[in-house]
Amino acid sequence: MTSTYDTLHQRLQAAFDAVEPGADPVLRTSERSDYQSNGVMALAKRAGRAPREVAAEIVRHADLDGIATVEIAGPGFLNLTLAPTLLQHQLSALLDDDRLGQVAATTPKTVVIDYSAPNVAKEMHVGNLRSTVIGDALARMYRFAGHEVIARNHVGDWGTPFAMLIEHLVDESSDHGAKELSIKDLDGFYKAARVKFDADESFKDRSRRRVVALQSGDPDTLRLWRAIVDQSIDYLNLVYVDLGIALDAKDVVGESHYNDMLAGVVADLDHAGLLVESGGARCVFPPGFTNRDGDPLPLIVQKSDEGFGYAASDLAAVRDRVDHLHADEILYVVGVPQAQHLEMVYAVARMAGWLPDRVRCEHVTFGNVLGTDRKMFKSRSGETVKLASLLSEAVERADAALRERNTDLDDTARMALAVQISRAAIKYADLSTDRQHDYVFDLDRMIAFEGDTGPYLQYAYARLRSIFRRLGAPWSPQGVAFSLGTSQERDLALGLLAFPEAFDAALVSLQPHRLCVYLFDLAQRLTAFYDACPVLTSEGDVREQRFALCDLAARTLATGLSVLGIEAPEQM
Numbered sequence: 001m002t003s004t005y006d007t008l009h010q011r012l013q014a015a016f017d018a019v020e021p022g023a024d025p026v027l028r029t030s031e032r033s034d035y036q037s038n039g040v041m042a043l044a045k046r047a048g049r050a051p052r053e054v055a056a057e058i059v060r061h062a063d064l065d066g067i068a069t070v071e072i073a074g075p076g077f078l079n080l081t082l083a084p085t086l087l088q089h090q091l092s093a094l095l096d097d098d099r100l101g102q103v104a105a106t107t108p109k110t111v112v113i114d115y116s117a118p119n120v121a122k123e124m125h126v127g128n129l130r131s132t133v134i135g136d137a138l139a140r141m142y143r144f145a146g147h148e149v150i151a152r153n154h155v156g157d158w159g160t161p162f163a164m165l166i167e168h169l170v171d172e173s174s175d176h177g178a179k180e181l182s183i184k185d186l187d188g189f190y191k192a193a194r195v196k197f198d199a200d201e202s203f204k205d206r207s208r209r210r211v212v213a214l215q216s217g218d219p220d221t222l223r224l225w226r227a228i229v230d231q232s233i234d235y236l237n238l239v240y241v242d243l244g245i246a247l248d249a250k251d252v253v254g255e256s257h258y259n260d261m262l263a264g265v266v267a268d269l270d271h272a273g274l275l276v277e278s279g280g281a282r283c284v285f286p287p288g289f290t291n292r293d294g295d296p297l298p299l300i301v302q303k304s305d306e307g308f309g310y311a312a313s314d315l316a317a318v319r320d321r322v323d324h325l326h327a328d329e330i331l332y333v334v335g336v337p338q339a340q341h342l343e344m345v346y347a348v349a350r351m352a353g354w355l356p357d358r359v360r361c362e363h364v365t366f367g368n369v370l371g372t373d374r375k376m377f378k379s380r381s382g383e384t385v386k387l388a389s390l391l392s393e394a395v396e397r398a399d400a401a402l403r404e405r406n407t408d409l410d411d412t413a414r415m416a417l418a419v420q421i422s423r424a425a426i427k428y429a430d431l432s433t434d435r436q437h438d439y440v441f442d443l444d445r446m447i448a449f450e451g452d453t454g455p456y457l458q459y460a461y462a463r464l465r466s467i468f469r470r471l472g473a474p475w476s477p478q479g480v481a482f483s484l485g486t487s488q489e490r491d492l493a494l495g496l497l498a499f500p501e502a503f504d505a506a507l508v509s510l511q512p513h514r515l516c517v518y519l520f521d522l523a524q525r526l527t528a529f530y531d532a533c534p535v536l537t538s539e540g541d542v543r544e545q546r547f548a549l550c551d552l553a554a555r556t557l558a559t560g561l562s563v564l565g566i567e568a569p570e571q572m
């Protein structure tokens, strides 16, 4: 189906084209009417004409019969009110469309999304939350839009700290005579290794020798390294499962994956005449990057000790993603502190000819997670907070909230629901703020069933489902006549019809919060609708129409939540 917005846009575009080919109608939803077209003023200015006169000309050209009525307002706004025939037609089409009016991409793109990417051998902490949640939402949104998404969990699984961890693992395993190498507590393991490293000279020496062994590919060392990485990744996967993140072992393609390509990166940069020796290190100086004193900034590809750095693996990753994955777009959902690093990586990759202009690279940045004191979120003892403990606390609170509501669920069902609610609370709080902004991590507010929260939207869905449960028989739409007799029904209908443009706007701007704003608005329209329009006790066509609106609302909420990575339980 053609969405309501697109239908209106096409008609207006034709009218604008008649006055000035290609002029933008600037069509938006509006408080004053259903939609407003604001493109007249700019057009009139370009033409040196009176705006209201241009507006009148557009209106004359616009074929809006059965589509909308139009009124010229103020300096030349076109206020558009959708016609009943259009509403009837669009709502009926929506009932038959599982995409709810959103049109799947006609030329699907291959989109590589680099997200989550914790450093392994450490527990996932709150600093890993935003990349994980935002990246996952974007991946789902792109998939829904019909694109092919390749997730890349670019974990930090290589480098000198691993030498220390390997030595510690060797000690631990022989101390306890354990055949199987096992790390139960990642953070504890890491800290213990660190303490030993700082205190024990012989341990430090062994670790240094281990660095050499690791870099030269000594099989025994690699086996131990693999054991540590594998266990960390098993653990990561548990957190992803707990949080409902669509990442698994096959998406883990970390720094180590690019090892074999690093020598080639350096050799090819050298061939291209881009490498410069600086302080013993091999660097590229992409134009336009300078430090505070105005001196050119290097991207260090190979350090003076011959070791390859973080930049080298990122360059290799770009080549891999372009050449082997055939990426049309690469999104990096990575913290702001790495902005310059990434810009330099793209610049060098473009200089080397590895990143054609047609491939879009975008750094998807995000703000910090703050505590209720508005400082960086920390535990009471001042440590970074583990994601696993945050999640279990959220589940407990959600469970407590459910007990208070006196649901008739048994313990198992209530617990399962508490898990779904807690994930929704955490993800929605993260996704519903403009991602560039910081947000306060406040479980009490996030888990509330009232207000702009994930559980509130879940509840809005569950309430709709309960109406259908109470009906007692399956409902299916049959020639529903949408007469939309009340303003609340009409407002709800307009909200439902606006899903495609809300989704598209969120996708194009890589701003999941726009979709959250839309869903919250839809839930509020629903509340107003319930207050004014009884569903089960109404009769005849009115009842059919109300059921149809409820059905569409439930599907829209469930779809919107699911593309954000949030589940919609049937009952709450």
Ligand code: ARG
Binding pocket: 114, 117, 118, 119, 154, 155, 156, 314, 317, 332, 334
């Ligand atoms: N592991 C890195 C960190 O924790 C993030 C990796 C981001 N992705 C990339 N391709 N550099 O800071």
